[in-house]
Amino acid sequence: MSTNTVPNGKPVKSTDLHIGAAEPGCKKRDPILVAEGVSRTFGGLKAVDVDHLEIPRGAITALIGPNGAGKTTLFNLLTGFDKPDTGSWTFEGKSLAGMPAYRVARMGQIRTFQLTKALSLLTVMDNMKLGAKGQIGENLFRALLPFLWRKQEEENEAKALDLLARFKLDEKKDDYAASLSGGQRKLLEMARALMSDPTLVMLDEPMAGVNPALTQSLLDHILNLKAEGMTVLFVEHDMQMVRHIADWVVVMAEGRVVAEGDPHEVMKNQAVIDAYLGQHHDEDLGADTEHVEAIKELLDDKL
Known part of the structure; x- marks a missing residue:
């Protein structure tokens, strides 16, 4: 069991997040996102084959797994950027199945991408203002009447400046x-996501390519x-970072959820070791303590 404390936030114990044993598909005490048969x-x-998955509210959940595990595909499905063959899922108790990405975002579920989607030929400020929702001036008729949207535009710009200052x-x-550098684009994408006041932020490999x-x-x-x-739900490969900030970890392999739980406990899970290093049914690792420890050290580095 771990406890992660955040600035001005309350500690979260992994045992407070779930009901019963920490196992694939386990029930959460207060799930914000629930996926069924996706x-x-x-x-x-079969890139994704998730029987049941719940994401706990108010916590940081890491989605980890080897390359090709289906993590980004699952992100794409849950956020409306791809359509599943089967399954349903809810956000805040409302079904998102079949809902386009822009409507998912309007409901408060925002994602970023492994390869940043900043609009290169727009300024940083213009990128930020695009992230604001409910803009009056987006209507063609109202756009011709500045007095209808000027105040909102000023408020959006002030909010954008405040966020840009926070992200330096x-x-x-x-x-x-x-x-901007690759890292600065990551910061811009995260700042732009906050312009819409999201409830759930989904980050796809936020540290990839960052200085x-x-x-x-x-x-x-x-x-x-x-x-x-x-x-927060984020995809990451660096277990050192995951252990530092995650309250809960979900492990995927070959499209399925193979483990869930406390970050420190998940690292010791045999299913996770098998997922990252390959299964060892043909080898008696129990008779070779040094070999087992070497695998655990390698896993620690790879995760």
Whole structure:
């Protein structure tokens, strides 16, 4: 069992998040997202085959697994960027199955991408303002009447400036997004996501391609999301980072959920070791303590 404390936030014990044993598909005390029987096949490959999955509210959940486990495909399905072969899922008790991505976002479930989607030929500020929802000026008729939307535009710009300052991008507000470094684009995408006041933030490999100098900054921002009352679900490979910030871990392999639980306990799970390093049915690892320890150390590095 672990307890993660966040700035200005309450500690979360992994035992407070679930009901019964910590196992694949276990019930959560207060789930914000529930998926049931979700599957997606590409040709003869079943990329996602999730029987049941619940994401706990108010916590940081890490979705981990080897390459090709189906993590990003599951993200795409849950956020409306892809359509499943079977299954249903709910967010805040409302069905999202078949709902397009823009409507999912409007409901408060926002995602970022492993490859950032900043609009390169727009300025940083314009990228931020695009993230605001319910903009009056988006209507063609109302767009011709500035007095209807000018005040809202000013409020959105002030909010964007505040967020950019938090992410240390305020001095870049007039620069084109194309001029930002990879890490700065990650920060911009996360800041833009917050323009819509989301309830659930889904981050697809937020640390991928990020300069080590910005890694701690991104970690702090993820922790702050939780401190501000948001739920976070993120895909990550670095178990050191996962252990540092995650309250709960879900492990996928070959499209299925093979383990769930406390970050420190999951690392010791044989199903997780098998998923990352291959199954060892033909080898008696129990007779070779040094070999077992070497595998655990390798797992620690790879996760």
